[in-house]
Amino acid sequence: MQKTIDTTVFDNIYYQYHHAVFKNICMMIDRHDVAEDILQEVFLALWHHRQQLDLQQGAGNWLFVVSYHKSLQYLKKTATEKTRLAEYSVIQDATADDNPDVIERRHVLISNAIETLSPRKKRVFQLCRLEGKTATEAAHIMGISHYTVKEYLQSSSESIKSYIAANQAAAPVLSALFLAAYL
Numbered sequence: 001m002q003k004t005i006d007t008t009v010f011d012n013i014y015y016q017y018h019h020a021v022f023k024n025i026c027m028m029i030d031r032h033d034v035a036e037d038i039l040q041e042v043f044l045a046l047w048h049h050r051q052q053l054d055l056q057q058g059a060g061n062w063l064f065v066v067s068y069h070k071s072l073q074y075l076k077k078t079a080t081e082k083t084r085l086a087e088y089s090v091i092q093d094a095t096a097d098d099n100p101d102v103i104e105r106r107h108v109l110i111s112n113a114i115e116t117l118s119p120r121k122k123r124v125f126q127l128c129r130l131e132g133k134t135a136t137e138a139a140h141i142m143g144i145s146h147y148t149v150k151e152y153l154q155s156s157s158e159s160i161k162s163y164i165a166a167n168q169a170a171a172p173v174l175s176a177l178f179l180a181a182y183l
Contacts, residue, residue, distance in 0.1 A: 010050070013059045014043055020060075021067045028071040038074060042067045113163035117156050120144075124152040125160075 021042060025035045045066055046059065053062065114122060120142070127138040128149070135153070139146040 010043075010047060013046070013063075017060060017063050018043070021063050024064055024067050025071050028068070029074060034074065038067065038070050041070050045070075109164060109167060110160075112167075113160040116163055117159060121152045121156045121159075124149050125156045128153055 018039065022035060022039050025038050025042075026032075029035045029038060042063060046053070046063065053059075114125060117125060123142060124138055127133040127141060128135060133141070135146045135149040139149045142149070
């Protein structure tokens, strides 16, 4: 029979492990405030999972594994955010100083790339990338499965990128960066 953790047992586990778990988190996370937040999330997860856990051998292993995964999750999230910010600033920098002729050439290149798509793929691309519809909404509008919509989007993105790569001489390389916001 499995015994659930009551508040006294939880408090004992917290006082026994919180310093070690915090040091474990700090080995991966260099910001003290973030490490404290992750520590709180770890012990909150322990409390939420108290009825499913069997802590006969102690809580240490479980706490260290959870703290490791939560720390990794935070690092992945911040890396993704940094990448997106960097991409956005490159796109913004690339388009900020352009004259109208360059902008028009980019627009024509992108429009021509979209025009090379089959009618159904073009419609899916327009619905999802230009009108902001979800794959499910586009599938409902077109009467196809959302899996087909996702396949069309992937295929369309690859076709458009290939078209731009093949026609880079007609427009600056930055067109691909400009289009990255849509693909």
